[in-house]
Amino acid sequence: MDLPLFRFIEPDVGVYLYYAGRDRKYMRISQAESAIFLDLPGLATDPDTFSTEGTMTRALNRADATKRYLRDPTSNPRPLATTSYSENVPEVDGRLNQSFIADLSNLRTMFVDMKVGDVVIMTPSNHYDPLLIGEVKTRWNDNEVLHLPEQGENAVPYRSVNWLSHSLSRRDFPVQVARRLQNRKAITRIDETYYESIFRFLYHAYVWGNISKLDIFGPQYNSNDPTATAEASFIVKYAIAYYSAFAKGEVDLFNDLSLEDAADAYFDPEIALQVAQAFGSPGGYVAKLIGSGAAIAVAMVIATTLSSEANDPAAVHQQVTAQATEVTSGHRFDVGIDLSALGNSFRAGKTAEIRVKYGRPARAKLGMTLHGNRAPELSATQRVVR
Helix, strand or coil, rough: CCCCCCEEEEECCCCCEEEECCCHCHHHHHHCCEEEEEEECCCCCCCCCCHHHHHHHHHHHHHHHHHHHHHHCCCCCCCCCCHCCCCCEEEECCCHHHHHHHHHHHHHHHHHHCEEEEEEEEECCCCECCEEEEECCCCCCCEEEEEEEECCCCCEEEEEEEEEECCCCCCCCHHHHHHHHCCCCCEEEHHHHHHHHHHHHHCCEECCCEEEEEEEECCCCCCCCCCHHHHHHHHHHHHHHHHHHHHCCCHHHHHHHHHHHHHHHHCCCCCCEEEEECCCCCCEEEEEEEECCCHHHHHHHHHHCCCCCCCCHHHHHHHHHHHHHHHHHHCCCCCCCHHHEEECCCCCCHHHHHHHHHHHHHHHHCCCCCCCCCHHHHCCCCCCCC
């Protein structure tokens, strides 16, 4: 059984709402081109465009001139080179142009503030239509420009985005989050208080600061047998207890106990921020844990438990440990535990026992797995199991 792909979320991650042009007219282009951009034709850019307020203002003045020209080419001159325009915000009736200031703020947000790895949410017009959610792929460079159909030779700069989700809608989120996702500003960063509710559905396994989360799936559950989740629930409890014992340096004592006594003795509610099961048909578990390495460790124990009985336990331990190391390689995050030492602490006899006693029925009754397409909480009504 393969471990899930964990998303390591930067501590300073940003989440942005993106409105794809007036009446969302650029939504399909944004999706097809994996890009987000502002409706500012003629915003000629170079590597220094977003380096100062003055250079951004000058570029935006040219974009305004381009808009006027496209709207009425007989009454307005063709736009000139960017250097021909002022670095001052224009005035309207003796006051600074507020629309221009808003566009300047949007430029700053999209091309200065937004970082690689930040999350972008493109909202549809309908409450039930899917949101488009993705991550910023790269730092902006001046080669990233798009030519839009109605803007002729006038290109717009864009940010490259990797779209991740096409299945979540606003109604899937808590009411307060769903309301916040109603957006008509071109680009806006939302408050961090909403992030966890977004990440929990976007990523099935993640590490964010000292919190880690893991979804566990039961796609074969059909709700006919009220005891069908018993073995799977024990596996989740046992895996969390194993991590707790390992973190305390007492894994040998843990392994000396029976499976059931070990789970009872070492399951630590202080580690488990949330352990919930959501079962309709299908369903699964959500484990939100304290400890950046907690969910990875729990995944290692569960993967070992659900492995095929035909495979030698020692070989399974080696494979799972190698996968855990690979999952965390290339990241600067410290998961806080020695994953190799954790894998080496597994005992072949214990693995053989738990695979037969709990892993086999959990696979048979639920199809228990660490891989799925939709968060368990969205498949059924959640109920807490601890």
